[in-house]
Amino acid sequence: MVPLIHRTMADTDLDFTTGESGASATIPMQCSALRKNGYVVLKGRPCKIVEMSTSKTGKHGHAKVNMVGIDIFTNKKYEDMCPSTHNMDVPHIKRNEFQLLNITDGFMSLMGDNGDVREDLRVPDSDLGKEIEQKFAASEDILVSVLSAMGEECAVAIKQMTGGK
Incomplete structure (x- = not known):
């Protein structure tokens, strides 16, 4: 007689740490x-x-x-x-705005509305990237618009921060 293996949610070898919702892109x-x-x-x-x-x-x-x-x-x-x-x-396309804090080794430090900082987004290799670097070098406060879709993200626009924040 072979014992049946029954899996439950309490099994220790199942990994739920990814946090993926399973929603389609x-x-x-x-x-x-x-x-x-x-x-x-x-x-x-x-x-x-x-x-x-x-x-x-x-x-x-x-x-x-x-x-x-x-x-x-x-x-x-x-x-x-x-x-x-x-x-x-x-x-599914999501657009978020982040405040540019710093640029290090071609990556931007960006702060969201909730105060979380992310440093995983590269400065784009385009005229927009050059403009971001110029405004950062001039110590201007700018917001970077980031588009995300299908597991990819990219900075697509910038705008001057207004004094209301």
Whole structure:
């Protein structure tokens, strides 16, 4: 007789320390419901839709939606075509603002509204990154807008801090 192994929540070899909610990074949405300036996943990348056109229903029955999107992190252009009745993934996009505290070895020290400091975000390799470094060198107080989607994060904009905070 072989004993049955029964697992319970109290088992010590299960690891719940990751804190992952299990929520999906995307939600499905019908192609015909997508709009210009909205977001969609094209070729596995989160993109902002910059062009969209719908072709007429052909003899096989489906209107086609042609989309051009710009990757929100790399600014690379992607194109895709999808029947209007099919679903496409739409990324969950979160935008947070952080106060820039310091820049060390190409990484920014950022403080959130709750006072937590994070130092894991790189200064972008772009004109925005140069502007962030110039304003930091000039001791200006700036807020950095950070976009996060599908497990990636990137600084996308900055603005001058106002005296109300």
